[in-house]
Amino acid sequence: MTNTSALRIVWIYPDLLSTYGDRGNVLILQRRAELRGIATEIVHVHSSDAVPEQGDIYLLGGGEDRPQILAAERLRADGGLIRAAARGACVFAVCAGYQIIGENYGDDEANPLPGLGILDIRSGRGQSRAVGEIVADVDPALGVGRITGFENHQGRTEIGPSARPLSTTVRGIGNDDRTEGAYQGQVLGTYLHGPALPRNPQLADLLLRWRVGQLAPLPPAWGERLHEERLAAALS
Amino acid sequence: MSELPLRAQLASVLGRSAAGLSRATGRGDGSVIGGKIALKVEPDLLAKLARGRRLALVSATNGKTTTTRLISQALRDLGEVATNEHGANMPTGHITALSNNRSAVNGVLEVDEKYLPQVLVATQPEFVVLMNLSRDQMDRASEINLLAKRWRIALGKSNTRVIANADDPLVAWAGLGAPHATWVSAGQRWKEDSWCCPECGGHLRREQDPYWACPECGLSRPQTTWSVDNDSDVLVTPEGQRIKLRLNLPGDANRSNAAIAAATAAGYGLHPERTVERLREITSVAGRYTSVVTMGVEVRLLLSKNPAGWLESFAVLDPPATPVILSVNAQIPDGKDTSWLWDVDYRVLRDRRVFVMGERRTDLALRLETDGVRFETADRVDEVLAKLKAEQPGLTKVDLIANYTAFQQIRTAYGRVQ
Ligand SMILES: [Zn+2]
Numbered sequence: 084m085t086n087t088s089a090l091r092i093v094w095i096y097p098d099l100l101s102t103y104g105d106r107g108n109v110l111i112l113q114r115r116a117e118l119r120g121i122a123t124e125i126v127h128v129h130s131s132d133a134v135p136e137q138g139d140i141y142l143l144g145g146g147e148d149r150p151q152i153l154a155a156e157r158l159r160a161d162g163g164l165i166r167a168a169a170r171g172a173c174v175f176a177v178c179a180g181y182q183i184i185g186e187n188y189g190d191d192e193a194n195p196l197p198g199l200g201i202l203d204i205r206s207g208r209g210q211s212r213a214v215g216e217i218v219a220d221v222d223p224a225l226g227v228g229r230i231t232g233f234e235n236h237q238g239r240t241e242i243g244p245s246a247r248p249l250s251t252t253v254r255g256i257g258n259d260d261r262t263e264g265a266y267q268g269q270v271l272g273t274y275l276h277g278p279a280l281p282r283n284p285q286l287a288d289l290l291l292r293w294r295v296g297q298l299a300p301l302p303p304a305w306g307e308r309l310h311e312e313r314l315a316a317a318l319s
Numbered sequence: 320m321s322e323l324p325l326r327a328q329l330a331s332v333l334g335r336s337a338a339g340l341s342r343a344t345g346r347g348d349g350s351v352i353g354g355k356i357a358l359k360v361e362p363d364l365l366a367k368l369a370r371g372r373r374l375a376l377v378s379a380t381n382g383k384t385t386t387t388r389l390i391s392q393a394l395r396d397l398g399e400v401a402t403n404e405h406g407a408n409m410p411t412g413h414i415t416a417l418s419n420n421r422s423a424v425n426g427v428l429e430v431d432e433k434y435l436p437q438v439l440v441a442t443q444p445e446f447v448v449l450m451n452l453s454r455d456q457m458d459r460a461s462e463i464n465l466l467a468k469r470w471r472i473a474l475g476k477s478n479t480r481v482i483a484n485a486d487d488p489l490v491a492w493a494g495l496g497a498p499h500a501t502w503v504s505a506g507q508r509w510k511e512d513s514w515c516c517p518e519c520g521g522h523l524r525r526e527q528d529p530y531w532a533c534p535e536c537g538l539s540r541p542q543t544t545w546s547v548d549n550d551s552d553v554l555v556t557p558e559g560q561r562i563k564l565r566l567n568l569p570g571d572a573n574r575s576n577a578a579i580a581a582a583t584a585a586g587y588g589l590h591p592e593r594t595v596e597r598l599r600e601i602t603s604v605a606g607r608y609t610s611v612v613t614m615g616v617e618v619r620l621l622l623s624k625n626p627a628g629w630l631e632s633f634a635v636l637d638p639p640a641t642p643v644i645l646s647v648n649a650q651i652p653d654g655k656d657t658s659w660l661w662d663v664d665y666r667v668l669r670d671r672r673v674f675v676m677g678e679r680r681t682d683l684a685l686r687l688e689t690d691g692v693r694f695e696t697a698d699r700v701d702e703v704l705a706k707l708k709a710e711q712p713g714l715t716k717v718d719l720i721a722n723y724t725a726f727q728q729i730r731t732a733y734g735r736v737q
Contacts, residue, residue: 098514104658131522277658305685
C-alpha cells in the first residue's frame with residue numbers, strides 16, 4: 084500500500100496519546116495537502132506497533148499522566164521516532180506529546196523521567212493548572228503570525244540552547260507565562276492542545292511547507308474564520 | 320427516620336425550606352440550594368439520612384440520569400423511592416433527595432463520577448451501578464483513568480455489590496475491586512478511551528466485540544450473567560430467559576441502561592419481566608428524547624454532551640430524509656473547550672440536510688467541512704423551520720442534537736416539556 088510519492092503522515096499512538104481532539108491535526112494536514120493536489124498517506128501506529136522510520140510528518144497528541152509515561156517508555160524502547168527525527172523528519176507534538184519529545188519531563192509526583200531527547204526542552208510541574216484560551220505571536224522567522232488555542236496542563240517547560248521558543252504569549256501561560264512551545268529544525272512542540280492545526284491553518288501550512296516547499300495559496304474558508312473568531316474572543 | 324438528632328433535623332428542615340423557596344421564586348428546582356444550606360449545618364447528614372435504607376448509587380459518564388430514573392421506576396413496585404431525579408448529583412443533591420423522602424426504605428441516587436468514592440463511604444449503599452467512562456468536559460472534569468482508579472480503591476474498601484458493564488474495560492477494572500459483582504454485557508459503542516489495559520497499559524485485544532483481554536498482564540472481561548441482544552431487542556437474564564424490551568426510549572444506549580436497571584431491580588427482588596413492563600412507562604427523562612411541536616413541525620430533542628453521547632445520538636436519528644440541527648455552546652456546564660468536536664465522526668451526516676447553530680457554530684462548521692458534510696448555519700430553530708417549510712410545506716419532523724446549555728436554551732424557548 085505504500086505510495087512512495089505521497090506525503091506520509093504518521094499518527095503516533097492514538098490509543099495512548101489522543102485525549103481530546105488530537106485527530107483534528109491529522110485531518111487538517113491531510114485536507115490542506117489534498118486541496119493542493121498533494122497525495123497523502125495516513126499511518127496509525129498503535130502502542131504495540133513499531134514506529135516506521137520513513138514518515139514525513141509525525142504527530143503526537145495529549146494524554147493523561149499514566150498513558151504519557153507508558154508512551155514515553157515505549158517510544159524510547161522502540162527508537163523509530165528518534166531515528167526518524169535524526170534523519171530530519173518533521174515532528175509535531177502537543178501537550179503530553181510535547182513534553183515527552185524533550186530531554187526530560189515530570190511524572191505526577193514531579194520526579195524527572197527521561198524523554199526522547201529530540202527537542203532541547205525540560206518540563207516539570209507548575210504550582211497551578213493552566214486552563215483556558217491562549218494567544219501567542221510565533222517567532223517571525225517562521226512566517227506564521229499569531230496563533231490561538233486551548234491549553235489545559237500543569238506542565239512548565241524550560242527551553243535549552245539548541246531549541247527556540249515557538250512563540251511569545253499574549254494571553255495564557257504556555258511554557259512559563261512568557262513563551263509558548265518550542266522548535267528545533269522541523270521538530271515542533273506546543274501546549275496548544277487537541278486541534279491546534281484546525282484552529283491555526285497557517286501553522287498546518289508551515290509543517291506542509293517544511294516537507295514539500297512552496298505551497299499554493301488556498302481561498303479563506305471556515306478554518307480562517309474560526310481563527311479570526313477565536314482570536315477576537317480571546318482578546319476581547 | 321424520626322430519630323435523627325435535632326441538629327440534623329434542623330439542617331434537613333432548613334434545607335427543605337430553602338429548596339421550597341427556590342422553587343417558589345422560580346430560580347430552579349431547588350435540589351441544589353436546599354442541600355447546600357443543609358451541608359453547612361451538619362456534615363454527617365448524608366450518612367445519617369442514608370442509614371437503614373437500601374440504596375443504589377448510579378454513576379457513569381453517560382446515561383446516569385436515565386438509568387437512575389429507570390431503576391427508581393422499577394422499584395416503585397416495592398413502595399416509595401427516594402431519588403434525585405432532577406439530576407442534582409453531588410452530595411448536596413443527595414441530602415435533599417433523602418430528606419425529601421424520609422420514609423422511603425429504597426433509594427436510587429445518581430452520583431457525579433468524581434463524588435462516587437465519598438458518597439460511597441457516607442451512604443454505605445447496598446449496590447453501586449456503573450455503566451461507562453469516557454472523555455468528558457476535560458477543562459473541569461478529572462482524568463478518567465484516575466477516576467477509575469479511585470473507584471476501584473473505594474469499592475475495595477466497601478462491602479457493596481457492584482452491578483457493572485463488563486464490556487467497558489475501565490468500568491470493569493474499577494468494578495473488579497468490589498467484593499461482590501453482577502456483570503452485565505451492556506455494550507460499548509465508543510471505544511476510543513479504552514484501547515489500552517487499565518492495569519498495565521498494554522494494547523488490548525478487542526477483535527471480537529464485546530470481549531477484550533490484555534495480552535500483557537492477562538486482565539480480561541469478566542464473565543457476564545445479564546446481556547442485551549440489540550438486534551432482536553431482547554434482554555437475556557441469568558436464567559437464560561429472553562425478554563422483549565420494546566422500550567419507549569430510543570437506541571442501543573437505552574437498551575444498555577434498561578439491562579443495567581433490570582439487573583439492579585433483580586437485586587431488590589423484582590422479577591425482570593415485571594421490571595421491563597415498568598421501564599416501558601418511561602417516555603422521556605428531564606426533557607431528553609421528547610419533542611416540541613413548533614410551526615407544525617415535531618422537533619425531537621437529543622441531549623449529547625460528549626463524543627460518546629454524540630455517537631449514540633447519531634445512531635437514533637430518523638432516516639436521512641429528516642433534517643438535523645446541531646447546536647453547540649461552550650459555557651461552563653458544557654466545558655469551555657470544544658476540542659472534543661474533533662473526536663466525533665460526522666461522516667454519517669453526509670446524506671442529510673444539516674443546520675449548525677449555537678455559540679460555537681464556527682467550530683462545528685469547520686469540523687463538518689473537514690468531514691465533507693454539507694451544512695447551513697442558523698441563529699434560531701424557528702429560522703431553520705421557516706426555511707424548511709418554505710421548501711417542503713409537508714415537513715413534519717426534525718431531529719435536534721445539542722450539548723447542555725444549548726439544549727436548555729432550546730427547551731426554554733420552545734416550552735419546558737415533560
Ligand atoms: Zn494489562
